[in-house]
Amino acid sequence: MPTEAPTASRRRGELLERAILDAAWAEVLEVGYPKLTMEAVAARAQTSKPVIYRRWRTRAALVLAAMQHSLPGWDDLPDTGSLRSDLIALLQRVAHRFDLVPGDLIPGLITETFSDPESAAAVRAQITSFARARILRPVLQRAVARGEITTTEISPRLARLPFDLMRNESMIYGMPVSDAAIAEIIDEVVLPVLAATPRES
Template sequence: MTETRRRGEALEAAIVDAVWAELAESGYAGLTVGAVAERARTSKAVLYRRWPGRAALVLAAMAHHAPTAEDVPDTGSLRGDLLALLRTIAAGASVRSIDALWGLLAETARDPELAALVREQLAELQRSGPVVAIMERAERRGEVDLARVSPRLLRLAPDLMRSELLVYGEITDAAIVEIVDDVVLPLVGV
């Protein structure tokens, strides 16, 4: 019996899972497109049709494993929702995440096209990611006026989380509470 050829979402899921597994096993520096193709049981040509190289594959895997708005419960308050999101992010942070972030930072410094791709993906998250959903829920509850929330402010909590991870190698619950209570909530007027 032959295996049915995977396409679309099934193939993409197999590929990003293979990238995630390769990152855990080999780290960013050791990750190769060939190893990902082999693990995903596909060809390098298939990977290169969708992604220009290793960094783009890693970005896709990180985006695939990032929390979505559906992953964050509605706790009934902006503070509770933000804490839940940041705790979800922290729970998913690992040595693999840190290694991948450092690898991507190094490559974006050398590759303007990759840097543009990273900015594009971050902008997409800013437009439709979990922080936006949380802020929209908070506005419906009357907690915040979205007209006063800038795009930079929507990025602030995830940006601070990345900084914690890169600089300190971990994200403590105390840091999460400080990011929400001392930085984000005062800036959105709560």
């Protein structure tokens, strides 16, 4: 087991936090969530456990922050020229995003935080963070401008729908969601629902 390293000099604020988050994610990828220790993260980041605990009170909180820090963001949303291909590209990106997450991480986080409502809520928020209406709205706005649909106003449930269906597909069959399954979700469920959504008043 790595020994705890002394705190590196002159690292403060964001620079130190980035080093800790990078170290935590590297440990997750190298040893998996169940074997991750705060000692190993501190050694890799060249800091101390108390420094880490001042920022993240639990291992789960640290790893959630590291996951958010390390996974690709949503700044560059698909713009392919059609709503269907935009939505397919978006779901493929979501599928790829979770290809980057070790298979034992999400189950481990859920199990570890089961008795801690605050941490459990943070895990759920991280897992479903891509399913917010703000992620879909730019795609829908372009579709409205092209005349493909009539409104960008969708309910939170509809905003979650394609991602919930994809997550269910993965959990039921225990494998990455195929491109064919993504196309079926879009063609057979999401597009018909969007087409039936009432026009903005």
